[in-house]
Amino acid sequence: MPKTPDEEHWTDHAICRGADPDLFFPIGYTAEVLQEQQRAAKAICANCPVTADCLSWALRVGEPDGIWGGTTPEERRYLRRSTEAPARRRLPVITVRGDVPEADQAASAA
Numbered sequence: 391m392p393k394t395p396d397e398e399h400w401t402d403h404a405i406c407r408g409a410d411p412d413l414f415f416p417i418g419y420t421a422e423v424l425q426e427q428q429r430a431a432k433a434i435c436a437n438c439p440v441t442a443d444c445l446s447w448a449l450r451v452g453e454p455d456g457i458w459g460g461t462t463p464e465e466r467r468y469l470r471r472s473t474e475a476p477a478r479r480r481l482p483v484i485t486v487r488g489d490v491p492e493a494d495q496a497a498s499a500a
């Protein structure tokens with residue numbers, strides 16, 4: 391029986407379903423072999439209709455291994471750091487005496 395749109399999950403549309411899992415969890419014995427395995431998995435992700443959902447999920451759960459949404463673990467760490475950094479920069483600057491500069495007070499009130 392076919393699923394209704396409400397019952398579907400993004401993984402239902404993943405084109406890697408049924409693919410060799412080793413392809414998406416490459417273990418290269420040299421950097422060149424690892425990069426070639428990663429390129430092969432990424433080539434599949436490039437044609438997948440749920441790449442954004444897959445990447446979003448991997449970032450949300452902090453998936454530490456494998457190729458997800460066309461990214462390597464290192465690329466996801468970079469993405470997490472670069473998306474978290476602006477939030478850290480928005481924190482008000484507190485001076486040693488505890489004063490909050492006017493510009494930061496306005497930013498905190500917004």
Ligand code: SF4
Pocket residue numbers: 404405406407414434435436438439440441444445457458459460
């Ligand atoms: S983006 Fe890649 S890893 Fe994610 S579901 Fe699609 S093919 Fe699989």
